[in-house]
Amino acid sequence: MNEQPKQTALLTGAAISLFGAVIHWISPLLGPDWYAWLRAPKFVVESARAGTWLAPTCAALIGGLMFICALYAWSGMGRMARLPLPRTALVVIAAVGLLRGLALLPYAWNVPQLLDTFDVVGSLVWFVAGLGFAVGARQNWAGPARPARQAT
16 A cells, blocks of 8 residues: 555644644744634633633643644654554544644634635644645555554
C-alpha cells in the first residue's frame, strides 16, 4: 500500500492542529482582544480583561487537546512511538474536525448575515484537518495495527 497519501493527509492534520495549539497557547500573552478575535466565549474574554485564571486555563487546555491531535497524527505516520488506541483516536479526531467544518452550514443557512471571513476560513481549515485525519485513520485501519510477532 502506498504510504504517501496517509503521510500527506496526517501531516496536514498535524500542522493544522499544531498551529491551533500555538495560537491558543499564545493567547494569554496577546491579551483580551486576541481572545475576542479567536471567538472565545464572552466570559472567557471578560476573564482575560479581569486578569483571572479562567482565560489562560481554557486556552492552555484547548491548546493541549490540539497538541494531542498533532501527536496522534505523528504517531499514525510512524514518526514517533505508537500512542494508545491510535485507530480510535484518529477516527474521533477526524469526526470532530469534520463536524467543526460542517457546523458552518446550518449557521450559514440560519444566520448568514452573522458570517464573516474568520468563520468561513476556520470551518474550511478544520474540515481539511478532519479530512486529513480521516484519510490517515482509513489507511491505518487498512494496515496492520501492530507489527507481527516473531515466532519463537
